Amino acid sequence: MTAKVTLAMFGSSLVSAYWNGAATYYRGMIRALDRCGFDVTFYEPDAFDRQQHRDMPDPSWAKVVIYPATPDGLQSVLEQARDADIVVKASGVGVFDEELEAEVPRLRRASNLTVFWDVDAPATLQRMRADASDPFRSRVPNYDLVLTYGGGPPVVDEYSNFGARRCVPIYNALDPTTHHPVQPDPRFSGALGFLGNRLPDREARVREFFLKPAALLRDKKFLLGGSGWDRNVALTDNVDYVGHVYTRDHNAFNCSTLAVLNINRDSMAQVGYSPPTRVFEAAGAGACLICDAWQGLEQFLEPGKEVVRVESGEDVAAILPALTPGEARRMGERARRHLLSEHTYEHRAIEVKKLLVEQLSRRAVPARYDEEVHRAAL
Incomplete structure (x- = not known):
């Protein structure tokens, strides 16, 4: 692929690490994906005082869209994300998680991908095990791909048992431009x-x-x-x-x-x-x-x-x-x-790029949305 692949991601926050342990992971992965040829837009809600505790300006390697934590705000950004080649719902956004889990797969077209990227897979799986009525149990198969922050074989096996089409761990890593030796303070x-x-x-x-x-x-x-x-x-x-x-x-x-x-x-x-x-x-x-x-x-x-x-x-x-x-x-x-x-994010991004490009090439041939699975999630 010569043109940049567009990726829309719904997550907790890219610009604030305040009560947001996934920030380092998001930043390392998205910065490296940008260098690998992805055009990333990160959608984050204005919630939990994170915007009042920002610790970085909007980066050059991603477009950040901050939306009101309201139903109208959510619908607006879902509509904006509709045309992306890849639409990602990360776990733990903090507001409208259940709605996003349902709506992101409905953005699926014949030539794009929908991905659930779980930044706390053990907790998500524990939640689904404990509650047979958890709506996400029936929504897992609606995603083309599940990526996880970690978890190894146990997490892959469990997600497969919940009907994931494919589950791949993408582990945390080092971003040497951000984390490196400095003088003691x-x-x-x-x-x-x-x-x-x-x-x-x-x-x-x-x-x-x-x-x-x-x-x-x-x-x-x-x-x-x-x-x-x-x-x-x-x-x-x-x-x-x-x-x-x-x-x-x-x-x-x-x-x-x-x-x-x-x-x-x-x-x-x-x-x-x-x-x-x-x-x-x-x-x-x-x-x-x-x-x-x-x-x-x-x-x-x-x-x-x-x-x-x-x-x-x-x-x-x-x-x-x-x-x-x-x-x-x-x-x-x-x-x-x-x-x-x-174990740098460059290593991880190469792995993610290979995986997503491979999945996208398969979807280039028109594919039918699994209506039966979709109806089960409603």
């Missing part, structure tokens, strides 16, 4: 840093892997960043809570502590094969990464050489006193080199 100095918003299915693991070792190592400074930890959380006096950390400060945060802790949410840890953006952000900045154990970690980083894998808060408390600055730097640099060689 005294604001973020300490022995261990953790950056993550307070969420119900993450909190217990934060207490285990971060707050417990902080209580056991009272002579060491721990740094906690992210929204929501200032309400009804007992922090020991050696924990410095810095609140929401804007993306412009992520490199400094990751480069200023002896080590950086990654803590997966419960659902992602249980399914495995779901490295969060924080893994790539921290390792891309050359940080020494301590990661809670989950299946498939070794697919991205080598435990013991490029990442420290821990099973409990006691493990974290035992490792930190023995970790020297020299060994921390060496481990972080090994991880950074590995990601640059195999």
